[in-house]
Amino acid sequence: MTDGRDPDAGGADGIAGSARPAEAETGGLRGRVTRTLRVARWEVTRSVGTVDRKTILVVLAMVTVAGVVGLAAVDEGLALESELYVVGVDEDDPYHDVAVESTAFRPIPLSDVELEDGSEDGNVDVVIADDRIGHVGTNGEAAYDAFRGAVETYNERRMAAEADETAAYPVLVTLEYQDRDLGDPVGGDDLVDDEEDSTDLEPEADETATDDGADDDAVDEDDSGTDDREHGADGEVDDGDGQADGAGVDSTVDDTDDDELAVPDVGGGHAAEQTAPGTPGTLSPPFPFQSLVLAFLFVVPMNFVIQAYGSTIMDERIQRRGELLLVSPAGRLEIVAGKTLPYLLGLVGISVAIALAIGGGLLSIGAAIPIALAFLAATFTGAMFARSFKELTFVTVTISVVLTTYAFVPAIFTDVTPIALISPLTLIVLDLQGDSVRLAEYLFSTGPLYFGAAVCTLQGLGVYREEDMFTQKAIPSKAVDAIVSQIDAISRRVHAYASPFVLSALFIPFVFAAQLLVVAVFFAVPEAIALPVVFVLAAAIEEFAKSIHVYAGFARSRFDASLRVATVLGVLSGLGFFLGEKLTHAVQFVGLPELTVGVAAFGPALSSEPLVLAALFLAPLVLHVVTAVVGALGAARGRTSYAVAFVLATLIHAAYNLGVVSLVG
Amino acid sequence: MRRELRSLRSEKTIVLAIAIQLFIAAFSSFLVVGLVTMYDPSGVDGHEMEVALTGEDTAELLAAADRQDGLTAVSYEDRSQAHADFDTGQVAAVLDANRDGDDRLVVRTTVPDEGLATTVLVVQLRETLEAVEHQERLENEDRLAETPLPIPEAIDASPYVGFTYTILLPLLLFLPVFLSGSILVDSLVEERQRGTLELLRVAPLSFVDVVDAKLLATAALAPIQAIAWLALLAFNGTAIANPLALVAFVFALALLVVAVGAGTALAAPDRRQAQLLYSIGIVAALVVSVGLPEHPANTVAKFAIGNPTSTTWLLLALYCLLAAVAVSLLRRGVRRLEPESL
Helix, strand or coil, rough: CCCCCCCCCCCHHHHHHHHHHHHHCCCHHHHHHHHHHHHHHHHHHHHHHCCCCCHHHHHHHHHHHHHHHHHHHHCCCCCCCCCCEEEEEECCCCHHHHHCCCCEEEECCHHCCCCCCCEEEECCCCCEEECCCCCCCCCHHHHHHHHHHHHHHHHHHHHCCCCCCCCCCCCEEEEEECCCCCCCCCCHHCCCHHHHHHHCCCCCCHHHHHCCHHHHHHHHHHHHHHHHHHHHHHCCCCHHHHHHHCCCCHHHHHHCHHHHHCCCCCCCCCCCCCCEEECHCCCCCCCHHHHHHHHHHHHHHHHHHHHHHHHHHHHHHHHHHHHHCCCCCCCCHHHHHHHHHHHHHHHHHHHHHHHHHHHCCCHHHHHHHHHHHHHHHHHHHHHHHHHHHHHHHHHHHHHHHHHHHHHHHHCCCCCHHHHHCCCHHHHCCCCCCCCCCCCCHHHHHHHHHHHHHHHHHHHHHHHHHHHCCCCCCHHEEEEEEEHHHHHHHHHHHHHHHHEEEEEECCCCCHHHHHHHHHHHHCCCCCHHHHHHHHHHHHHHHHHHHHHHHHHHHHCCCCCCCCCCHHHHHHHHHHHHHHHHHHHHHHHHHCCCCHHHHHHHHHHHCCCHHHHHHCCCCHHHHHHHHHHHHHHHHHCCCCCCHHHHHHHHHHHHHHHHHHHHHHHHH | HHHHHHHHHHCCCCHHHHEEEHHHHHHHHHHHHHHHHHHCHHHCCCCEEEEEEEEEECCCHEEEEEEEEEEEECCCHHHHHHHHHHHHHCEEEEEEEECCCCCCCEEEEEEECCCHHHHHHHHHHHHHHHHHHHHHHHHHHHHCCCCCCCCCCCCCCCHHHHHHHHHHHHHHHHHHHHHHHHHHHHHHHHHHHHHHHHHHCCCCCCCCHHHHHHHHHHHHHHHHHHHHHHHHHHHHCCCCCHHHHHHHHHHHHHHHHHHHHHHHHHHCCCHHHHHHHHHHHHHHHHCCCCHHHCCCHHHHHHHHHCCHHHHHHHHHHHHHHHHHHHHHHHHHHHHHHCCCHH
């Protein structure tokens, strides 16, 4: 690829000019690193150089104006609901003040109320007359419900102004969280971690001792004071409870004769643990998504960085600008690595900063990096495939949406099911919650992204050459080109027939990630609907991965379109996929097959019977080979027959999966 | 203009754009429905939780808990028995209610540490306790300066109505507008960078015509998508009160945003800066619009739910006026521009 280099070609350009000293160190690892770093440095200086002062000034001006206005308006909120509903009420009605105080309502006098169709519809949503409250129209119920909330808020405000606090707040509540081990009377002691301390906040020690059968509580009791303090000082992410604890009617605490007062309010590590008595309104339910929202912070900057990264890659392809670098002594891998390095380092830096800001540890950073890599790799490939900036915009938005979903949706189920671990964001959530993560879990979670990023980059590198960079081709045809360039690379090194084997195995991470995403998306759907869909989708994903490169090879005439060749390619592709899939059975270590939907995608857990085991082991091999041959035979005959064969192979595959699951399950 | 639309169609970007919007809408709805269900126990049907009541004064709590959907209260004479049942999972929570020296009801609540289920439980307990609080306040009436207003009976109302009108609908209507602007920025910057604007000069068109065509083609996409969204929402049972006003609103906004985008693309040196300026400008505009008497999202919500005020209509007129001014300013600027200088 780099054979045709001509170091003098770009002599007129400052970039190539400064590249000349590099000639001395063309070979070896050191040379590669030096060249990569040099490209990286150009990338930085050029990017900084092109941002002119006017742009910076305009951006600063806009940010300042937005910041000032935003801060000024922050008290009022966005007021999205302001005057959303109309309520018909006379001014002397006690409820009139409620409507005036609440921003969501606009009061109009009863005389202006017009009802149509026998009070089915009208110009109001809620009517208050003769101490009765009625609702009108399609949105009347919602308006009525909102009005009910407004009355409660109104009452709360009046009560807060009352002089006689004991009369205004006649009910006091304390709330405490207590671990209990259901259905496991013996074990569970090892699970007793510092979270158990929350029970120690129980003010009356004797009550805890008698009521809690678990002896560990009694042991903890003596040092509960210190434990609590440690816990409060942990620096855990618990912004929520400070407010909840403090929001109680503090002045009234003195009135109670309980000995809670002796215990300083150290605000447990738990969300909204309420030890000081407060009014019912101050009870705040634990917000299980707090860590998730914080973890999401890691993903946000990536969406912005890939915009700039996509632009710089795309820039190389406009007006053949990239030619200068292509003819430089740097190989394409070095060019791409150099251009990517500043953005990757930037993202790592941002991740570290975020981790420091929200109290995440090394694990958080370690989990954020593969996400960043996946974002950059996908954007690189997207920018190589896109024909125009317009197309690039949509490609990057798609990447943002898909990857964000991939990271975010599974993480919602962090405490619910092990499937959440497919997203590295889950690791960050766990890290923020103070849980530990095993190495296997880390690998399970980040492995697909590492591999996926690597394969994506390979695909993009495949078309980082003159004939693809500067021509206008449709994305599917570029993708086929990218695959074919991989086929060529493998053919050169090993043998033409080795490519389906290797590529099938290489696509496994994508298959794996896609299937996990399918499972995660359909996790919430009722099983009756989810199972068939997951069966077919999982099969389709696998069949696609096994046959698309075979099709690419045929479409670009890399293989003879004969029956024999197609069969051989199909067998090899099936074999490669089978071996790759066995590797991914590391899934089972995480206990995913316990999930019914997981079985649909990954096949049942291995049985202990040796015969069944052997059959279960070999049956997929037969299946993969058969369906891959079907796909290959179709691919050899052109696009339409490939589509037909693909559907056929998918159906066979889905039927097989269904059969196995019903047999074993 | 036709060429512009054709290139969009050939790149299938519009399909992608709509798919993305659908995805974002589905995603946000999914999150909201999930959250609302969690915080609104009435959404969880047929899930009754038993709570144990102990202490001296449980009568009021007992009555309130039975009125609460999803809660059943069981009285325990023996406090340790209640805690034992809590440990074995027979009851979901223990409430210990006693009177203190000031005749206040002190409720000591013990709930399990079990994630989502606890969240639902605490929400229900809070509502129950608030009902008790309201009752107690009424009994203290003579000591209070103002009697609390009676709270209307609870009814089964869809908790998603507010979200649909104030967040989902504005989101769906604004996204196409911003995408249109982004498309135009890309389109103009690319023609500049590839040098194809020169070629258009040979065509029997003035440069103003070219920009006009691009402007109209991209701006027209937004109301078309808006109509599709409104139709889809109406089909799903969300009544849209003033569809015409909404479409006009979207078109005016699209023209305004696209004109600003075109100006940015012609003024900025390259794509990165054009897109940076454009996107920051949009965000800043959204923030600054808080200063308006009605936020644009609020305007959309009021039109859609059928409660527009005269301010709402005035703002619609203002947006139309702004769009016209922006377009004419852009045309004037383009006419003065030397295409060779690009």
